[in-house]
Amino acid sequence: MDTSIFKSGYWKSQYYQYGKWHGPNQLSLSFDPQSMIITGSGSDDIGTFTINGIYSVETRRIGLTKTYTRGTGNQLENLGHQ
Secondary structure, three states: OOOOOOOOOEEEEEEEEEOOHHHHHHEEEEEEEOEEEEEEEEOOOOOOEEEEEEOOOOOOOEEEEEEEOOOOOOOOOOOOOO
């Protein structure tokens, strides 16, 4: 039986910027139990993004990098990473 809190599938996220909360937004995350690597993608009010990161079942922590695709979403906010 898999008792990990880290389940692949659809997740919701939100963020705080400029004095207000944004979201929730849906994103897809995939957790690889062999490599402990996270990959995913989604979109929010800034634009379309990919997710890459790592996680630990022992510490119950994750580290993520969100990379926006240039030219998607809000052109004033999304300066793009790719």
